[in-house]
Amino acid sequence: MISRREFLHALARLAPVLGGSGLILSEPALLRALPDILDGAAFAGDWTDELIRDAPRARFWSAAAKGHVQCHLCARGCLLDEGERGQCRSRMNVRGEMKSLVYGRPVSVHVDPIEKKPFYHFLPGSQAYSIGTTGCPLRCKFCQNWQTSQASPEDFRVRFTPPGDVVESVRSRKAPVIAYTYNEPLVFTEYLLDIASAARPRGMRSVMVTCGFMAQAALAEMCKALDAVKVDLKGYSESFYRDACGAELKPVLRTIKQIAKSRVHLEIVNLVVPTLNDADRMIADLCDWVMGELGPDVPLHFSRFRPDYQMPHLPPTPTATLERARSIAMACGLRYVYVGNVPGHPGNNTLCPSCKKEVIRRTLFFVEGSNIKNGKCGYCGKKIAGVFA
Numbered sequence: 001m002i003s004r005r006e007f008l009h010a011l012a013r014l015a016p017v018l019g020g021s022g023l024i025l026s027e028p029a030l031l032r033a034l035p036d037i038l039d040g041a042a043f044a045g046d047w048t049d050e051l052i053r054d055a056p057r058a059r060f061w062s063a064a065a066k067g068h069v070q071c072h073l074c075a076r077g078c079l080l081d082e083g084e085r086g087q088c089r090s091r092m093n094v095r096g097e098m099k100s101l102v103y104g105r106p107v108s109v110h111v112d113p114i115e116k117k118p119f120y121h122f123l124p125g126s127q128a129y130s131i132g133t134t135g136c137p138l139r140c141k142f143c144q145n146w147q148t149s150q151a152s153p154e155d156f157r158v159r160f161t162p163p164g165d166v167v168e169s170v171r172s173r174k175a176p177v178i179a180y181t182y183n184e185p186l187v188f189t190e191y192l193l194d195i196a197s198a199a200r201p202r203g204m205r206s207v208m209v210t211c212g213f214m215a216q217a218a219l220a221e222m223c224k225a226l227d228a229v230k231v232d233l234k235g236y237s238e239s240f241y242r243d244a245c246g247a248e249l250k251p252v253l254r255t256i257k258q259i260a261k262s263r264v265h266l267e268i269v270n271l272v273v274p275t276l277n278d279a280d281r282m283i284a285d286l287c288d289w290v291m292g293e294l295g296p297d298v299p300l301h302f303s304r305f306r307p308d309y310q311m312p313h314l315p316p317t318p319t320a321t322l323e324r325a326r327s328i329a330m331a332c333g334l335r336y337v338y339v340g341n342v343p344g345h346p347g348n349n350t351l352c353p354s355c356k357k358e359v360i361r362r363t364l365f366f367v368e369g370s371n372i373k374n375g376k377c378g379y380c381g382k383k384i385a386g387v388f389a
């Protein structure tokens with residue numbers, strides 16, 4: 001007899017595959033994914049002591065007075081007393097030393113199209129071996145992956161998976177990309193860095209899907225290891241970030257600018273949540289900021305919200321709202337603006353900014369056709385922003 005807790009955990013593990021981002025994978029991808037997902041689905045009681053005992057020393061922290069430790073990984077900067085965990089639930093002061101409770105403990109592992117992240121201008125059509133743990137420093141009321149982002153590491157009893165094993169698994173699946181995603185990857189930065197540095201010499205690229213609520217020094221190190229980053233810019237308002245996400249906008253904007261100045265490919269997603277961040281004024285402010293600070297070539301995705309977590313009473317985002325947001329962005333001068341999580345919508349396709357012809361056609365998360373040659377429009381020769389080889 002399976003308990004309710006066990007059932008919820010099993011469901012949580014399957015959620016990203018069965019539609020954690022609102023859509024379903026192709027059958028072959030699902031079949032490939034299931035063994036990995038079910039692999040860790042054993043529940044053998046409380047294993048917190050074992051988890052803490054085996055947790056490796058974290059990076060990005062310093063010792064403070066009276067046995068406290070100060071975390072320097074995200075913009076929250078938790079000051080932790082002995083035995084305390086950070087807001088992310090992933091890092092803990094264990095006898096005056098910061099430990100990572102999520103290093104080597106992936107709870108979601110499967111293969112997705114890179115368009116599902118979404119990346120539309122980074123190796124379109126590629127398979128991304130996607131990996132996530134538990135934990136997040138934010139508390140977004142509309143979280144679409146709350147089953148893992150708002151969980152504690154001991155909620156999922158999973159075997160320790162060293163970075164080399166992840167890379168070997170990626171190689172065996174012949175995936176050219178590793179995506180750090182599902183929960184907030186910054187909470188497993190040490191694991192990410194070790195996987196990415198083992199993967200790069202083998203020709204694998206690393207991409208991250210993040211809320212962007214990071215400290216600058218940690219981000220600088222991540223930018224050396226990563227090839228692309230997608231940042232969720234949740235709304236252009238401090239009060240929205242404070243009230244709906246338990247966070248701040250300013251560090252997220254700083255992160256986006258820092259990535260844009262690096263060699264790392266950048267895309268931005270704005271999940272449009274009805275009544276919370278869908279006002280034209282907020283969308284226009286966001287677009288103005290992107291255009292003014294980053295220029296016209298950063299891809300911007302407006303994604304449909306589906307009712308979830310603490311917002312089950314809100315409706316899914318109307319398609320017309322997403323189309324309006326896209327029009328506002330294009331009127332600002334942004335060249336690559338998308339409508340996300342609306343299968344079959346023409347706003348999923350990439351248009352050449354010069355001749356306006358369709359250079360990539362997508363259905364769901366799948367590329368159906370492409371006319372980009374050597375990074376240029378196959379019709380008129382205009383350079384298309386992004387990484388295509």
Ligand code: SF4
Pocket residue numbers: 071072073074075076077078085086087088089090091136137186187
């Ligand atoms: S990563 Fe976790 S422990 Fe560190 S500052 Fe952020 S919330 Fe706190």
